[in-house]
Amino acid sequence: MMTYRPISGMALLFLVVGAWVFPVYAQQIGTIKGIVLDMSTGKRIVGVLVHVQNTPASTITDKKGAFRLSKIPAGTYTLEFIKMGYRTLILPEQHVLAEKTTPVIAQLNASTGEKEDVFYIGEIRVEADEAKLPNDPVSKDVVKSGDIENLQASSLGDVLELIPGVEKTNRLGLGKKIQAGIRGRSQDALSTFGTKVILDDAPLSNNANFQGITNIFLGKNVSLTTGQGIDLRNIPADNIETVEVIKGVPSVRYGDFTEGIIKVETKIGKRQPRLTIKHNPDTKEINFGNGIVRWNTGLTYDLNYGYSERNLRKIGDEYHRFTGTLVTRKRFFGRKLTVKHKLFGQRLLDEEKPTDVHRNKRYNRGYTINNDLWGDYVINPLSKFTYSHYVHFRKQNTFAQRLVEADPRSYIGSMRVLGNEWNIGGRWEFHLMRLTGASVFHELIFGTDVEYDRNRGKGVIIDSTRNYYGPLSGKRSYNFDQIPGQTLVGLYAEDKITLHYLRDFTWTLGVRYDLFNPKSIHFPGLWTREPFIKSQQGTFLSPRVGLIVFLSKNSRLRFGYGLSAKSPPLTNVYRAPQVLAFRDITYRHSQKNPDLKGYQLKKLDVGIDAKFFNFARTSLEGYYTYRTGQMSQVKYPFGYVMNPDTITEATYSIYENRGWTRRYGMELSIQTITYKNISFLLNLTHRSEKMGRTGLFYYSHTDTAKGQRPWAPAGMSWRKKAILDVRLSYKARSLGIWVSVWMQSVVYEKFQQYTVNSFYWWENNSFSYPPKTIYNFAVSKSLWKGAEVSFYINNFFDDRNVYRHPYFHTYSERTSGIFYGFKLSTKL
CATH class of the missing domain: 2.60.40.1120 (Carboxypeptidase-like, regulatory domain)
Structure with missing residues (x-):
């Protein structure tokens, strides 16, 4: 259809x-x-x-x-x-x-003339690689279920290992938190926070996560995602049908993001009952799924359990993931109305028990219940209406304990976070297709989306007499019920025009109007540059343009330019107050900034694609992004409000819109078709990044004899990196086998940091990391009809790339050691 x-x-x-x-x-x-x-x-x-x-x-x-x-x-x-x-x-x-x-x-679709375009290894769908040229101006990568199963991924985070340009530093499995920053760094909180993850047409938001409102440090393994992107370990990979990673300028139907979109579609429909077992030294996983159709109703369900024992030498260092999904699909009114409903439940147990004299105990326990409803109604051949509604609930239960060394005696300090996180929203769209003139086609969208984020509950609980952060810490308990929610509203319209004038080309013209916490209507905004609707976290107009020109049968040119905006996380807007205890007097200073605005990103993409002899496709793409108004933590001395000239070591912090980031890069890709069962992919990525902040910042520890000032401009940092990815695949129907070999080389990586008011000499220096290369191997082999076994080895040369820091003189391993695992899957 x-x-x-x-x-x-x-x-x-x-x-x-x-x-x-x-x-x-x-x-x-x-x-x-x-x-x-x-x-x-x-x-x-x-x-x-x-x-x-x-x-x-x-x-x-x-x-x-x-x-x-x-x-x-x-x-x-x-x-x-x-x-x-x-x-x-x-x-x-x-x-x-x-x-x-x-x-x-x-x-x-052109016919290859081959009979082995598609075959199955057990239940793994194996497709011949095709050197297809894109028909859309948007730059994106698509990963299908066959590649996911051959990789033996345990989560969506593992699936992203298949995206060219993503640095492969972690082992497959559930041992560590996994986040994604598209064309950015996973270590950059704003890059991961600005990467939007959509699961079956429902966004997985992290705006209301307050687990780390007091900057909890949960150690090496137990980790949080406050003010960052979601943990991709929470999305099991076994029931994923496709993953679409949008890197370029997307449709205006996508809002509340900056870096890119990760769009996930799960398996829905009739399929054989299937049992899958995975094992590696870190992770053990079992999954059972089935899909049936009865009385014009489809029913799909999946049950998954994953377990990670991260440190075999340490008792109690474990991660458990229990997940269940139930999806129904039914059509009404002569198949015009399609209704899909999904119930998703998940229980997480992330544990680290005390095993040393420091009595460090940490855990992150909680559960998630998601209720999603989506579908469409076909009005006539020219138009249809699509909809999506979701109610997501997450129970937060975080605990941390440690030995606090104090005078006159040490004590065991502990703290807890208890909260109920709600994300409620929906999207409604009207689609229309029009034919004008001889052969000019318009595909039009008009829609709106709404989301409400809120966190309720007891909040952060700290015993002030045995403070987890130390006897002199200014951190205190904080109730989440005191924090208001956040409403996000988006309005958008788009026209995709396909026509022929000298050349075939497609224009995409769209505009989006984002309201982050709208408060009132401002009528002068109709004739001035002020916003028509005033919003507490900002009002953003985001036009987007895309163009693809079909230069010839085997070449095309792509262009995209657009803006996107992201609301600030509530944990930055409503920070816990800072308390200063001096003798018998206690000072409490608010660290909230209710008028903190969202931030915006401008993106420009230009690419050219060509096909050679129906055998290979090559793409060369350049991009530039500029992120402005990003949140930055700014320190002030106690007493600054009464006297801005105050100088004291006691400080409080507020988030303000002072940061900026510029990125640019090039991506070269060469992909061949499957010829004599062999295909080849090469991708070369170069990225550059420059980050900084505007205005003056307060430095409490200053030495005027060295020319240091209490208020000085912030520093800047530069990063450059080049990554080479090579993948060779062998797919043979007659042997029932699929073999893949990956090579990734970080050709060079440079870092430079410059601080105006420097405290340490190394802050104004640069250094380079040595090149590193890893090789991964995966094979899938059919056993009998409906069953297969898979095996993989990561970093099979065991090159850990030990690095000595030039200024700290510390040693670190930049890659994980050799790692292996296997998977057995069969229909029942």
Whole structure:
């Protein structure tokens, strides 16, 4: 069935509604009109036979790839497109209305002539690699379920190892927190926080996470994600159908993000009951899934348990993940209305028990319950309505304990965080397809989305007499019920235009209006530059433009430019107060900034793609991003409000919009088709990053004899990195085997830091990391029908790349040692 997209303005909606209310009664015949494109090249195809099944109606596409079928009786038909050298395309449920024209865009896949384009190793779907050129201006990578299963991923975080340019430093498994910053660094909190993860059309938000409102340090293994992106370990990989990583300028339907989009679709529909067991020295995992269809209703469920024993020498250092998913799908009103409903439940136990004299005990326990409802309603062949609603709840239960050395005696300090995190929202879209002129197609979207984030509960509990942070610490208990929620509203419209003028090309023009915590209407905003709707965390207008030009049959040019905005995390807006105890007097200073604004990113993408001899595809893409107004922690001396000239070591901190980041880079990719069972992929990525802050910052420890000042400009930092990825795959149907070998080399990595008011001489110096290279290997082999076994080795040369820091003179391993694992999967 064809996919229809958005309407561009309310007037068009009124026309459609008017057509329903005031129908024109005429002869009950209509017209089918459209074009046929090559899916790989985007070029129009001449001489395609277009046939309306079960009728004598048929025609041939002209020299522009266009066709027209007139005098078709009103009804629902199936169209068939036949062309030598292409796979036959069937388009069902094409609705013809009386005295109306039904537009159709058909895309044909070229036939390779091979019989082994698709085969199965057990239940792993193996597809021949194709050197397809993109038909969309948006830069993105797509990972399918077959690649995921061959990799033996345990979570979405492992799946991202398949994305070129992602540095492979962690072992597969559940041992460590995994976050993603698209075209950024996973160590940069704002890059991970600005990367939006969407699971089955519902965003997984982290805006209301307050677990680390007091900057809890939970040690090496037990970790938090406050003010950062979500932990990708929480999404099991076994029921993932596809992962789409959008790196370029996306559609305006996506909001509240800056870096990029990770869009995940899970397996829904009929499938055989299946049991999967995975084992490696770090992680043990078992998964059972099934899908049935009864009475026009699809039912899919998955049960997953994952266990990680991170340190074999330490008792109690464990991570447990219990996950259950139940999805139903049903169609109503002659299959016009599709309703999908998902229940997701998860229990996490992240433990670290005390085993030394410091009595360090930490855990992160909690559970998640998600309720999602999404689908669409096909109004007619020209339009449809899509919707998505979600209610996500997460119970937070974090505990930390340690030995605090104090005078006159040491004590065991502890603290706890108890909260109930809510994310409630929805999205509603109207899609419309229009055909204007001879062959100009418009795919229009008009929509809105709303999200409400809130955290309730007892909050942070600290015993002030045995303070976890020390007897002189200013950190105190804090109740989450005192913190208001945050409402995010987005309005957007987009038009995707496909036409031919000297060359075939597609324009995408869209605009999005984001309101972060809207408060009031400001009418002067209609004729001034001030916002029409005032929002506490800011109002942002984000236009986006995309263009793809089909230069020839085997080449095209892509361009994208746009803006996007991200709301600040509530933990930055409502920080816990800072307390200063001096003798018998206690000073409490607020660290909240209720008017903290969101931040925005500008992105420019330019790429060129070419295909050589139907054997290999190459892409060269350059990008530039500029992130402004990002949150930055700013210190002030106690008493600053009364006297700005105050100088004291006692400080409090507030987040302000003072940071900025510039990034630019190049990506070169070469992909071959599967020839004689072998395919090859090469990707070279170069990234540069410059970060800084504006204004003056307070330094409490200053030495005026050395020329240091209490208020001075902030420093800046530069980073550069080049990564080479090479993948070789061997897929043989006759042997029932799939072998993959990956090589990744960080060719160079440089870092430089400059601080104006330097305390240490090394702060104004630069250093380079030595090159590092790792090799990974994975193989999947069929055992019997519906069963397969997989095995992998990571870093099989055991090169740990030991690095000595030039200034701290410490040693560290930049890569994990040799690691292996296997998987057994069979249908039941």
